[in-house]
Amino acid sequence: FYLLIPILYDKNWVQKKIENQLLKDFNINFSLSSDISYRILPSPHYSVKDSKILKESDETSSLAKIKVLKIFVSQKNFFEKKKLTIKHVKINNADFILSLDDIKFLKNAASNKFSNKKIKINKSNIFFENDLNETVSIIKISEAIFFQDEKNLLNLFKLKGKVFNVPFNLNYNRSLDSLQIEEINIIAKTLKLNI
Numbered sequence: 011f012y013l014l015i016p017i018l019y020d021k022n023w024v025q026k027k028i029e030n031q032l033l034k035d036f037n038i039n040f041s042l043s044s045d046i047s048y049r050i051l052p053s054p055h056y057s058v059k060d061s062k063i064l065k066e067s068d069e070t071s072s073l074a075k076i077k078v079l080k081i082f083v084s085q086k087n088f089f090e091k092k093k094l095t096i097k098h099v100k101i102n103n104a105d106f107i108l109s110l111d112d113i114k115f116l117k118n119a120a121s122n123k124f125s126n127k128k129i130k131i132n133k134s135n136i137f138f139e140n141d142l143n144e145t146v147s148i149i150k151i152s153e154a155i156f157f158q159d160e161k162n163l164l165n166l167f168k169l170k171g172k173v174f175n176v177p178f179n180l181n182y183n184r185s186l187d188s189l190q191i192e193e194i195n196i197i198a199k200t201l202k203l204n205i
Contacts, residue, residue, distance in 0.1 A: 013050045015088040021046055023091075028056060028081055031096050036125045039064040041072070042079070053097075055082040063106075066115065073112060077103035098127050104134040110141070120184055124158040124165045131155070136171075149173045163187055176200055 016024075025042050032040045045059040058079040062072040080100040087093035108116075131154040138147045154169040167182040178198040185191045196205045 012088060013054055013085065016048045016054065016056075016083070016091075016094075019048075019091050024056065027091075027094055028058075028096070031094070032081070032099070035096055035127055036099070036129065037119070037122070039066065040079070053082055054085055055080050065112070073108070074101075074104050074106040076101050096127060099129045101129065101131045102133055104131065106134065106136045107139060108136060109139045109143075120165060120167075120182070121190065123186055124156055126158045126160050128155055128157040147173060158186070178203075 021044065024046055025044060028046075029040055029042055032038060041062040041064050042058050043060045047057050049055055049057055058081070059077065061076040061079045063074040063076070065071050065073050078101075080102070082097045082099070084095045084097050087095070131151055134151040134154075136149040136151065137145045138149075140146050149171050150173075151169060151171045154167070154171070156165070156167040158164070159166050163186040165182075165184040165186065167180075169180040171178060171180075176198055177200060178196060181193075181195040183193045194205075197203065
C-alpha cells in the first residue's frame, strides 16, 4: 500500500514538480504533457506520454519529441510528497532533431558536470539537419546512456546505434579535473573501424 501513495498526488502538482526537478538535476528543460500515470513495477515511476525537450534559447521549439518518458523516483519519502526525488530517467521512442547550432550547444553542455543520476535512451532516432532544415543523416539509437562517474571524475556518454545501416558504438569521456581531457571512441566492427 505504501508504494501506491503517489497515486493520490495531484497530477498538475506532479507535472510541475517533475519538470522543476529534471531542470535542477539534469539542467535539461523538459516540457511534460498532462498524460502522466504512476506505476509500481519494475520500480516506482511516473510514465509520461508525448513530452518534449525544449531548446535553451527558444522555449517554443523543441530539441526532442519523446513518446514515453519514465521518471523513476526514490521510495524513501512517499508520505512527504515535497521530498519526491528522481533516481534516474528513461527515454523511449524519441526523435532528436539537431542542427549545427544544437551540436555546438551540446558540446558546451558536455563541459559542465553531468548529473550522477543516469539518463537512458532506448529505440530512438537522431535527425541531423542542415541550415535549410533538411535532414542530411539519421542515427538510429538502440541504447544510449549518460551520467557523471563521480568516482573517476568523468562525464560519460555511451551510444549503440546505426548510421547508414552500419552498426557502431560511440563512447565519449570528459574528465572533470583541471585538465578536462576529452576522449571519443567510435567502433564499427563491420567496417573494421576503431577510431
